[in-house]
Amino acid sequence: MFPTSTIELSQAALQNNLRFIKSKINEGVRFCSVVKGNAYGHGLAEFTRMAIKEGIDCFAVHSAEEAFDLHNLLPQRCSVFVMGAIDGDAVTWAVENDIEISVFDFPRLQAATTAATNLGKKALVHIELETGMNRTGFKKDDISVLIHWLQKHEAEIAFQGLYTHFGGAESMSNHYRIEEQKQVFEEILLQLQEHNLNPVYHHMACSAALLNYPETQGNMVRVGILQYGFWPNMETYTRYSKKYNLPGDVLRRVIKWKSNIYAVQSVSKGQFVGYGTAYMAHKDMVLALAPVGYAHGYARNLSNVAQVLVQGKLCNVIGIINMNSITIDVSACHDVKKGDDVVLIGKQKTKAISVNSFSEQSQLLNYELLTRLPASIPRKISK
Numbered sequence: 001m002f003p004t005s006t007i008e009l010s011q012a013a014l015q016n017n018l019r020f021i022k023s024k025i026n027e028g029v030r031f032c033s034v035v036k037g038n039a040y041g042h043g044l045a046e047f048t049r050m051a052i053k054e055g056i057d058c059f060a061v062h063s064a065e066e067a068f069d070l071h072n073l074l075p076q077r078c079s080v081f082v083m084g085a086i087d088g089d090a091v092t093w094a095v096e097n098d099i100e101i102s103v104f105d106f107p108r109l110q111a112a113t114t115a116a117t118n119l120g121k122k123a124l125v126h127i128e129l130e131t132g133m134n135r136t137g138f139k140k141d142d143i144s145v146l147i148h149w150l151q152k153h154e155a156e157i158a159f160q161g162l163y164t165h166f167g168g169a170e171s172m173s174n175h176y177r178i179e180e181q182k183q184v185f186e187e188i189l190l191q192l193q194e195h196n197l198n199p200v201y202h203h204m205a206c207s208a209a210l211l212n213y214p215e216t217q218g219n220m221v222r223v224g225i226l227q228y229g230f231w232p233n234m235e236t237y238t239r240y241s242k243k244y245n246l247p248g249d250v251l252r253r254v255i256k257w258k259s260n261i262y263a264v265q266s267v268s269k270g271q272f273v274g275y276g277t278a279y280m281a282h283k284d285m286v287l288a289l290a291p292v293g294y295a296h297g298y299a300r301n302l303s304n305v306a307q308v309l310v311q312g313k314l315c316n317v318i319g320i321i322n323m324n325s326i327t328i329d330v331s332a333c334h335d336v337k338k339g340d341d342v343v344l345i346g347k348q349k350t351k352a353i354s355v356n357s358f359s360e361q362s363q364l365l366n367y368e369l370l371t372r373l374p375a376s377i378p379r380k381i382s383k
Contacts, residue, residue, distance in 0.1 A: 004291035004324075005259035005344070007379045009042055013252035014050050017229050020250050024210055029217050030201060032081065034224035035070065036062040041297070041370035042228060042255055043379035045073055050254075050381055051227075052078065060222055064090035067099050081126065081161075083222075091115050095123045100160050104128040104136040109149060109157075116156035126161030127199070129188055131181040133167040143188055147195050161220070162189055162199040169216075170208035170232040172239070178209075182216060208232040211240050229253040230355060230366050253354065256346030257373070260339055261310070263289040264330070274319030274327055279304055286331045290342040293324045297372035298344065308342050312349030 025031060033056045034040075039047035048059060048070065057077055061067050062084040070080050081100040087108070094101050095115040103109045103125045112123040127146070130137030138146055150157060164185050168174035182204070189202055203220035205213070210221050211232075229251045231237040240246070265287055273279045273287065288310065294300045298321060306317040308326070311333045319327045330336045345353055355366040 001378070003378050005257060005296060005377055007043065007373065007377050008256040008258070008346070009046055009050060009254050009379060009381050010252070010256070011050055011053070011381060011383055013229055013254045014227065015054060016250075016252045017227050017254070018054050018056075021210070021223055021226055024214065025221055026214075026217055028219060030058060030220040031056060032058045032060050032203070032220055032222045033227060034060045034206075034222050036060065036066060036083070036224070037367075037371035038373075038375050040224060040228050040367065041373035043375070044069060046379040046381055047254075048073055058220075064094065067094065071097060071099065083126075087111070091123075092119070095119055095121065098124060100124040100126060102126050102128050102163075104130075104138065106142075106145075106149075109146075113149075113153050113156045122156060122158040124158050124160045126163055126201070127159070129162065129164045129185055131164045131184040131188075132177055133165045133181070135165065137164060140184070140188065143191060147192065147197060150192075150197050151195065159197060159199045161201040161203060162192065163201075163203045163220075163222075166204065166206065166209055166213075166216075168208075169206060169212055170236045172235070178213060182213070206232075208236055211236055225367060226251070228255065228370070230370075253346065255355075255370070257344040257377075258346065259290045259292050259342045259344060261288045261328075261330075261336060261342060262291050262338060264336055264338065274322070276320060279319040283331075285329055286333075286336065287318075288328045288330045288336055288340075288342075289325050290328060290344075291325055292344065293322045293326060295323045295374075296377065297369070297374055298326060299369065299372065307353060308344055309346075309348040309351055309353055310336060310340060310342055312351055314351055314353075 033051050035044055038044050058079050060081040060083055061070055064086040067080050067082045083102045086101055091111045092115040096119055112125055116123040128137040130139045166181055167177050169178055185204055201220040202218040204216040205221040207223050207226040209216045225232055267281050267285050267287055269281050269283050271281050292298050300321045303321045307314045308328055310330050313332055316329045317326050318329050345355055355369055
């Protein structure tokens with residue numbers, strides 16, 4: 001195997017982030033690690049191994065496909081929760097293997113009940129409520145029928161959880177909407193409890209809600225982006241840091257992505273670099289090429305705006321980003337040669353390149369940039 005780039009994952013950074021997160025979680029509240037999207041691009045196998053080492057035993061994914069991959073990696077004591085796509089034979093597989101599944105409509109509830117009946121064991125079900133996200137979930141008008149179903153099929157359905165998704169807890173512009181969602185959720189939870197239907201877990205809080213609406217924790221939180229060392233957005237960081245007078249960023253990025261230089265050349269002032277006329281050399285320059293491009297998750301719209309680290313110096317990515325390579329202005333570096341390290345994300349000497357900087361430059365969310373990193377890039381765990 002001859003990779004053109006590698007990803008390093010820092011165990012120490014994860015430890016730091018989990019200490020911070022757990023300091024914000026109420027006593028007795030379960031921590032559910034969200035690892036959908038190949039653990040937000042970090043690598044499902046590698047990241048869950050790191051998380052288990054830190055005592056995490058509950059993981060959430062989006063699909064049955066992800067759950068299948070994860071189930072084969074985890075020790076028996078860990079639980080897996082599928083929050084999204086799972087249908088057909090996958091429901092039967094989930095029930096058979098004690099995978100917790102989200103149920104947001106009656107057809108899936110029927111499928112879970114049938115699978116449980118056929119297998120002679122209970123389906124571990126989290127009921128999703130539609131509280132204002134307007135995506136998936138049981139609505140207020142469904143609750144009376146839902147109550148009857150859960151009471152009738154208590155031998156087949158284990159009421160493992162009741163939950164909802166917020167429609168943007170990271171932004172104050174959604175405050176009124178979030179408050180309404182909270183109210184709807186609490187009303188339905190109370191209605192269910194009045195009929196002796198008590199979920200093992202009731203959960204609303206994602207990373208942003210944990211920080212901005214800590215009262216939404218319930219007795220489980222679903223934490224994704226924070227554990228990897230990223231704030232949900234800059235607004236959340238600003239709000240939280242001002243409120244608690246943070247001295248700086250208390251999170252540490254788990255991921256470091258690096259490549260190396262495979263070619264070096266000179267270009268004269270006035271010459272165009274790469275495809276088209278997107279970049280003209282404004283002076284005599286030294287250029288280096290690194291073998292990563294948009295096929296590797298390095299977005300094309302970072303052309304002429306991104307930076308990388310070479311010899312501990314911030315160097316501009318110039319010209320159009322290709323499918324398999326980027327061109328770097330290394331004029332400020334000394335004696336750059338083939339094989340020198342290029343840091344795409346992470347630290348080198350005293351400088352750092354962050355995913356957040358990409359987000360600002362490309363108008364993409366850090367979530368999107370991270371999950372674009374192909375699974376084929378080798379991941380390794382460092383201290």
